Amino acid sequence: MSTQNLEIRRSSASVLGGLSGMRHVPRVAKYIDTTTCIGCKACEVACQEWNDLPNVQTQQFGSYQTLPTLHAEFWNLIRFSERDFDGGLVWLMRKDQCMHCDEPGCLVACPSPGAIVQYANGIVDVNPEQCIGCGYCQTGCPFDVPRFHPTTTKMAKCTLCVDRVEVGLEPACIKACPTGCLHFGTKNDMVALAQQRVAQLQANGSKQAALYDPAGVGGTSVITVLAHSDHPEWYGLPKDPHVPWGVKLWKKVVRPLGGIAILGAVIGAFGHYMNHGRKGVRGVAAEDGNLPEA
Amino acid sequence: MSAANPSRPIDPAVLAAREREDILVGDEIVRHKLSSRVIHWLVAVTFFVCLFTGMPIWTPVFGWMAQFFGGLSVCRVLHPWSGLAFFLASAIMFFDWLSDMIFAPHERKGWWGPKLIHYMKWEIEEGEEVGKYNGGQKLFFWSVALGALGVLVTGLLMWFPGKAGSLVMQLAYILHDVTFILFAVAVVFHIYLGTSAEPGTFRSMTRGTVTRKWSKLHHPGWYRKVTGEDPRRR
Numbered sequence: 001m002s003t004q005n006l007e008i009r010r011s012s013a014s015v016l017g018g019l020s021g022m023r024h025v026p027r028v029a030k031y032i033d034t035t036t037c038i039g040c041k042a043c044e045v046a047c048q049e050w051n052d053l054p055n056v057q058t059q060q061f062g063s064y065q066t067l068p069t070l071h072a073e074f075w076n077l078i079r080f081s082e083r084d085f086d087g088g089l090v091w092l093m094r095k096d097q098c099m100h101c102d103e104p105g106c107l108v109a110c111p112s113p114g115a116i117v118q119y120a121n122g123i124v125d126v127n128p129e130q131c132i133g134c135g136y137c138q139t140g141c142p143f144d145v146p147r148f149h150p151t152t153t154k155m156a157k158c159t160l161c162v163d164r165v166e167v168g169l170e171p172a173c174i175k176a177c178p179t180g181c182l183h184f185g186t187k188n189d190m191v192a193l194a195q196q197r198v199a200q201l202q203a204n205g206s207k208q209a210a211l212y213d214p215a216g217v218g219g220t221s222v223i224t225v226l227a228h229s230d231h232p233e234w235y236g237l238p239k240d241p242h243v244p245w246g247v248k249l250w251k252k253v254v255r256p257l258g259g260i261a262i263l264g265a266v267i268g269a270f271g272h273y274m275n276h277g278r279k280g281v282r283g284v285a286a287e288d289g290n291l292p293e294a
Numbered sequence: 295m296s297a298a299n300p301s302r303p304i305d306p307a308v309l310a311a312r313e314r315e316d317i318l319v320g321d322e323i324v325r326h327k328l329s330s331r332v333i334h335w336l337v338a339v340t341f342f343v344c345l346f347t348g349m350p351i352w353t354p355v356f357g358w359m360a361q362f363f364g365g366l367s368v369c370r371v372l373h374p375w376s377g378l379a380f381f382l383a384s385a386i387m388f389f390d391w392l393s394d395m396i397f398a399p400h401e402r403k404g405w406w407g408p409k410l411i412h413y414m415k416w417e418i419e420e421g422e423e424v425g426k427y428n429g430g431q432k433l434f435f436w437s438v439a440l441g442a443l444g445v446l447v448t449g450l451l452m453w454f455p456g457k458a459g460s461l462v463m464q465l466a467y468i469l470h471d472v473t474f475i476l477f478a479v480a481v482v483f484h485i486y487l488g489t490s491a492e493p494g495t496f497r498s499m500t501r502g503t504v505t506r507k508w509s510k511l512h513h514p515g516w517y518r519k520v521t522g523e524d525p526r527r528r
Contacts, residue, residue, distance in 0.1 A: 013354040111351045112366050132370040134351065135455020139463040148455050246464025254468055255353055258475035265482040272414065272491070279416045279492045279511070 006166055007120040012110035025120040027187035028165060030174065031194050032224045034235065035201060035209075036181035037093035039078055041066060046176035047076035050161060070096060072149035075158040076173055079236055094224070094235040095173075095182075098145045098158035100124045102218030105243035108251055109140025122187065122221040123160045131155050142217060142241035160221065187221065194225050201227060216242035311502030316426070316520050322503035323520055325426075331499055333387045340380035341481070347373040348474065374453040377445065384442040391435060394426050401429035423515035423525075434480060444473040 007023055044066060048055070056074045058066050065080045081092040104124045107116040115130035116137060126137075126146070133153040137146045146155045161171035169175075170184040183193055194211045201209035210229030213219050226232060232239055307319040315327040326334070347369040350360035360366045400422055403409075410430055427435070448470035451458050458466070488495045494508040509517040514525030 013357075015354050111354075113354050113357060130366075132351070132367040133455070134370055134452070136467070138455055139460050139467070144460075244460060244464055246461070246468060250464065250467045250471060254471050254475075258471060258478075259353065259355070261475055262478045262482070265479040269482055269486040269491075273486070276414070276416055278490070 006162070008117050009120045009122075010104075010107060010118040011114050012107045012116040013113040023120065027122040028160075028185065028221060029122070029187035029190040030160065030171060030222045031183040031185075031190040032095045032222065033181040033183075033194070033197055034093050034095070034224055035197075035206075035227050036179045037078065037095070038179055039064065039080055039091060039093050040178060041078055042176040042178060043095065043173035043182065044074075044076050044078060046172040047158075048074070050164070050172035051075065051159070070145060070147055070157075072147040072156040075156065081235055083234060092228070092235050094237065095222075096236065097222065098124065098160070099143050099217070100158075100160055100221035101142075102220065103243060105140035105142055105217070105247060106137035106146055107140075108243050109136040109247050111136060119162065121165070123162045123165065124221075125159050125162050126155050126157060128152065128154045140243060140247045142238055142244065187219075187223075190223060194223055197225050201225070212237060214238075214241045216240050307503050308501060315502070316516075318521050319503070321506060323506065323509050323517070324502055325498040325504045326502050328502065330387075330390055331502055333383060333390055334499060336383040337380065337387050340376050340383050341477075343376040344373060344380050345478070347376060352471065352474070374449060377449050381442050381446045384438065388435075388439050388442075395432045395435045397429065397432055398425070401432060405429035405433045423518070424513050425515040425519070426513055428513070434484060437476070437480060441473050441477050445470055445477075448473070 007025060047053070053073045053075070056067065056071055059068060061068050063080055063082075065078065067074055067077055070077050075097060077096040079094045079096050081094065083090050083092055100123055102122065104116065104118060107118060107124065110116040111134060112130050112132045115127050115132065116124065117127060118124050131154040133148060133155060135146075135148050135155065137155055138144070138148070146157045148154075149156050161169070161173075164171055174182045174184045183190060185193075191211070191213070194213075198209050198211055206227045208230045209225065209227050212224040212226050212229060212232060224235075224237075226235060226237075228234055307322045307324070310317060310319045311324045311326070312328045315324045315330070317324050346359045347363055349356040350358070350366055350369055351373065357366070360369050363369050363372055410433075413428070413430055448466040451463060451466040452470060455463075488499070492512065494505055495512075498504050506517070506521070509520070510525040517523070517525045
């Protein structure tokens with residue numbers, strides 16, 4: 001593979017919308033099997049290492065989890081959700097990171113041209129050179145992923161290791177996972193692999209096992225097998241994620257209507273001048289000598 | 295010697311307009327004293343800096359505006375500060391003009407619509423002698439005050455991302471935009487009325503004075519109060 005994967009499919013704040021690529025590049029996906037995650041955090045370390053991120057001070061808040069939430073310098077967090085099942089404690093692991101949505105809310109909300117791009121292979125990436133650090137993407141994201149970096153004043157999140165993927169490598173976290181609960185490949189292959197695992201889990205008694213690939217955002221390039229798919233909120237995942245209504249209303253309705261209103265005001269003022277002219281005396285049209293000027 | 299050239303003395307109307315208003319100087323009436331004019335210009339300049347730094351962030355269609363300031367990321371830094379300056383200037387202007395902007399009983403109705411249309415057709419309301427400001431100007435004043443507060447509160451939320459929840463932020467973005475759109479529409483007409491539509495008005499914001507003829511036409515009640523003469527007499 002070459003840099004062909006960097007062909008851009010969609011770019012933020014582009015006037016004419018999508019930039020459709022010429023090459024047909026297959027969608028890629030990361031498949032996470034939460035049922036075989038042992039919480040070793042090797043993926044967290046691999047992510048920090050590959051992306052040259054500094055050591056982030058861990059926080060003790062009554063959990064084995066490294067941090068309470070994602071961080072501008074910590075893009076891959078294993079969440080340890082503790083749940084009681086018939087008197088036994090169970091950890092519901094989840095790999096919290098950018099989901100790389102097919103319809104990315106961050107990209108919809110972003111006001112800076114090219115600051116957020118979706119590559120033809122489905123990876124959604126922040127381009128720091130164009131990012132202005134407004135934080136709109138944070139509001140647009142249904143998964144609460146992008147984080148503001150106070151020193152760089154840019155937004156930061158998982159890149160799905162686009163710099164590795166473009167040269168034919170798998171993301172760093174996949175490389176590090178010791179249990180094989182992480183896989184990387186084309187989206188079609190990953191869905192097939194995940195469905196096999198779902199069938200296996202269901203046969204073994206986990207009747208609610210299913211693949212989390214939410215249709216509300218057009219599917220994601222990070223797909224997750226959940227043993228309790230009827231309760232995604234147990235894992236900290238939204239049940240039906242979609243681009244927030246407020247963001248859609250703001251960008252798709254308020255903005256165009258506002259543009260029309262402002263243009264209408266300018267045309268209206270001009271039309272008024274042609275129709276009614278200057279204000280004269282007692283409703284009589286302004287003429288020389290009838291003008292209020294000195 | 296810093297004294298002016300004795301052969302060209304400073305215009306007494308300009309001189310008088312430095313400190314006082316609502317007075318007759320020769321054939322001119324001082325409408326806005328120097329400090330009021332400076333405050334209004336501060337509001338105008340900060341408004342336009344906000345407009346030109348905000349519009350490229352609002353939509354890429356106006357992205358070219360960002361080039362005047364050195365790019366979009368400069369606009370992102372400049373916009374909140376100019377917004378803060380706009381709010382402060384607006385607050386000073388608010389208290390400067392507040393006492394003149396209280397609605398008279400007959401101005402309380404209709405200026406949001408029917409009376410405004412009536413006015414824009416240059417039809418004069420009989421039996422209502424317009425004072426220093428008409429109902430439309432007062433409505434604009436109060437709308438600007440409310441709007442300035444609206445863009446401040448929503449703008450503060452947008453200045454520092456990640457401090458409020460998603461729902462609050464969505465509401466802030468929409469309200470910030472709606473307020474700005476109403477501002478832009480109103481300002482187009484504000485400038486239009488103050489320049490080409492009503493000649494003789496703009497000088498009240500530069501020189502500070504207006505003519506007798508202008509005052510009789512637009513603000514007869516104010517003319518009567520300042521000069522003690524009947525505005526209907528030509």
